[in-house]
Amino acid sequence: MIQLQNLSKTFVTGNGKLVAVDDVNITVDTGEIFGIIGYSGAGKSTLIRLLNGLEKPTSGSVTVNGQQISSSSGQALRSARQKVSMIFQHFNLLWSRTVEDNIAFPLEIAGISKSKRTERVKELIELVGLKGKEKAYPSQLSGGQKQRVGIARALANNPEVLLCDEATSALDPETTDAILELLVDINKRLGLTIVLITHEMHVIRKICHRVAVMEAGKVVEMGSVLDIFQKPQQDITKRFVAQINGPEEANQTIAHLVEQYPSGKLVKLVFVGDRTEQPILSRLIKQYQVEVNIVQGNIAQTQNGAYGTLYLQIEGESLAIEKAIQYLHGQDVQTEVISHA
Numbered sequence: 016m017i018q019l020q021n022l023s024k025t026f027v028t029g030n031g032k033l034v035a036v037d038d039v040n041i042t043v044d045t046g047e048i049f050g051i052i053g054y055s056g057a058g059k060s061t062l063i064r065l066l067n068g069l070e071k072p073t074s075g076s077v078t079v080n081g082q083q084i085s086s087s088s089g090q091a092l093r094s095a096r097q098k099v100s101m102i103f104q105h106f107n108l109l110w111s112r113t114v115e116d117n118i119a120f121p122l123e124i125a126g127i128s129k130s131k132r133t134e135r136v137k138e139l140i141e142l143v144g145l146k147g148k149e150k151a152y153p154s155q156l157s158g159g160q161k162q163r164v165g166i167a168r169a170l171a172n173n174p175e176v177l178l179c180d181e182a183t184s185a186l187d188p189e190t191t192d193a194i195l196e197l198l199v200d201i202n203k204r205l206g207l208t209i210v211l212i213t214h215e216m217h218v219i220r221k222i223c224h225r226v227a228v229m230e231a232g233k234v235v236e237m238g239s240v241l242d243i244f245q246k247p248q249q250d251i252t253k254r255f256v257a258q259i260n261g262p263e264e265a266n267q268t269i270a271h272l273v274e275q276y277p278s279g280k281l282v283k284l285v286f287v288g289d290r291t292e293q294p295i296l297s298r299l300i301k302q303y304q305v306e307v308n309i310v311q312g313n314i315a316q317t318q319n320g321a322y323g324t325l326y327l328q329i330e331g332e333s334l335a336i337e338k339a340i341q342y343l344h345g346q347d348v349q350t351e352v353i354s355h356a
Contacts, residue, residue, distance in 0.1 A: 016043055016044055016045040016047070016079070016080055016175070016176070016208050017041070017043035017049075017066070017077075017078070017079050017080075017208065017210070018041075018042050018043075018076075018077075018078040019039050019040060019041040019042075019062075019065075019066075019075070019076075019077055020040055020075055020076045020078070021038055021039075021074065021075040021076070022036055022038070022039040022040070022062075022065060022072050022074075022075035022076065022077065022085075023036055023037055023038055023039070023072060023073050023074045023075050024036040024058075024061050024062075024065060024070060024072050024073050025073045034232050035058045035061040035232055036058045036061050036062050036065065036072075036232050037058070037232035037233045038075070038233070039062065039232075039233070039234050040234070041227055041234065041237070043208060043210060044208075045206070045208055046202070046206045046207070046208055047208055047209075047224050047225065048198070048199070048202055048208075048209045048211065048222050048223050048224050048318065049208075049209070049210050049211070049223060049224065049225050049226070049227070050210075050211045050212075050213065050218070050219040050222075050223035050225070050226040050227070050240070051063075051210065051211070051212050051213075051226070051227050051229060052212075052213055052214060052215075052216065052219055052226055052227070052228055052229070052255060053214065053228065053229035053230060053251075054214055054230075054251075055214065056231075057229040057230055057231065057232070058229055058231070058232040058233075059212045059229050060180060060212065062212075062229070063101075063178050063180050063210070063212050065077055065085070066079075066084070066099065066176075066178060066210065067084070067096060067099045067101060067178060068084045068085075068087065068092050068095065068096055068099075071085065072085050079095065079098065079175070079176060080098065080175055080176075082095050084096075084099075097125070097172050097174070098174050098175045098176065099174060099175070099176045099178065100169035100170065100172070100174035100176070100177050100178070101169060101177070101179075101180060102162065102165045102166055102169050102177070102178070102179050102180070103165065103180055103181075104180060104181040104182060104184045104185050105185060106153070106158075106161040106162060106164070106165050106185075107165065108153045108161060108164055108168075109153075110153050111152075112152070113149065113150050113151060113152055114140070114145060114148050114149055114150070114151050114152075114153075114156070114164050115136050115140065115149045115150070117153070117164050117168055118136045118139055118140070118164065118167045118168045118171060119132045119133075119135075119136050119171070120168065120171075121168060121171045121172055122135060122136075122171050122172065125172055135171060136149075136167075136171075139167040139170055139171065140167065142167065142170070142204075143163040143164075143166050143167045143197060144163060144197070145160065145163050145164065145167065148160060157190070158185060158186050158187070158190060159186060159190035159193055159194060162182065162183070162186065162190075162194050163194070163197065165182075166194075166197065166198070166201070170201070170205075170207075174207070175207070175208060176207070176208045176209075176210065177198075177201075177207055177208070177209045177210075178209075178210050178211075178212075179198070179209060179210070179211040179212065180212045181212060181213060181214070182194065182211070183195065183213070183215070183218060184213070184214075184215070191217075191218070192221070195218060195221045195222045198211075198222055199222050199318075202222075211223060215258070216255040216256060216258040216259050217258065217259060219240060219255075220244065220259060220315060220317050221317075222318060223240050223317075223318060224239065224240065224318045224319065225237070225238065225239050225240065226238070226239075226240050226243055228243075228249065228251060228252045228255065230249075230251050235249045235251060235252070236248055236249045236251075236252045239319050240317045240318060240319055241287060241317050241319035241320055241322060242319075243256070244256055244259075244315075244322050245285050245287055245322060245349060246349070259315065280328075280329050280336055280340075281310070281326065281327070281328055281352070281353050282326070282327045282328075282329055282340065282343075282350060282351065282352055282353070283324065283325070283326055283327075283350070283351045283353050284323075284324065284326075284327065284343060284348050284349065284350055285322065285323070285324055285348070285349035285351075286314075286322065286323040286324075286325070286348055287320065287321070287322045287323075287349075295343070295346050295348060296327075299339055299342060299343065302342065303331070303335050303338055303339040303342065304331055304332065304335045305329050305330065305331035305335050305336055305339050306329070306330040306331060307327055307328070307329055307330075308327065308328040308330070309325065309326070309327060310326040310327065310328055311324075311325070311326045312324065312325040312326065326353075340352070
């Protein structure tokens with residue numbers, strides 16, 4: 016569906032050349048929700064502008080459904096853009112127009128008849144859950160409702176790709192989850208390919224199938240969301256994963272346990288898929304002469320399946336602890352000793 020090949024973008028500034036995107040290679044499959052995550056300045060916003068043709072690459076190519084956007088111009092580029100829609104962090108609504116008129120706007124530009132516009136707008140309002148708000152103006156809507164209008168407007172011309180540029184960053188956590196659930200629903204109903212730019216790992220975990228991690232214009236790590244959470248390789252990826260399942264909030268408890276049990280070991284376990292539902296810990300306690308203190312734990316869902324993390328302080332004889340850890344390894348549980356007391 017989408018192919019980025021050796022894609023680079025360099026800007027000339029007063030301070031010299033700035034490489035915003037550096038030799039990026041990404042393939043996004045049809046119907047996939049693909050996330051691109053990075054901190055400010057990583058190059059992700061430039062990348063999304065290359066995707067929809069708002070920027071021309073310095074080198075490399077952007078191909079969407081067989082059409083090379085990076086080399087298109089004029090009518091060919093305008094035609095290609097109709098198949099690639101976008102939603103934004105700050106909604107970009109027309110404040111003097113009602114909800115239904117905002118949604119109808121791209122249909123007007125495309126020359127669609129009024130009767131067909133009315134029918135299409137009605138369908139979209141139902142799809143995004145805005146029934147009863149047709150005559151409301153943006154100033155009368157909540158942030159989540161405004162973003163629903165933005166999504167409906169982006170879908171008006173039946174695009175093949177939906178680009179989301181920090182689409183939930185201006186929303187509170189509860190509203191963010193509602194919008195993400197709507198995007199998943201749209202993806203499943205319409206088979207729509209979604210590319211999502213964000214700096215929030217919660218967003219990636221919630222809806223994406225795969226993710227690319229960007230730093231200084233480069234893609235430094237890429238894979239399924241479950242694999243990235245289970246085995247992050249790069250330091251920046253580990254920092255992103257720590258946003259969700261890191262032990263920061265348990266640091267004081269960890270320090271206390273290390274001091275209290277000087278012969279023990281602090282262990283991080285990662286469970287994936289069916290293993291999250293197995294009574295592995297209870298078997299460990301029964302089978303080995305060790306004491307186990309649970310420091311922190313959680314189970315979360317991704318589009319690829321469930322994963323869980325658990326931080327344990329294991330106390331006992333050294334040999335018993337080693338056997339207990341070997342048992343965990345044998346159960347296909349990723350086990351990492353993160354501190355020797």
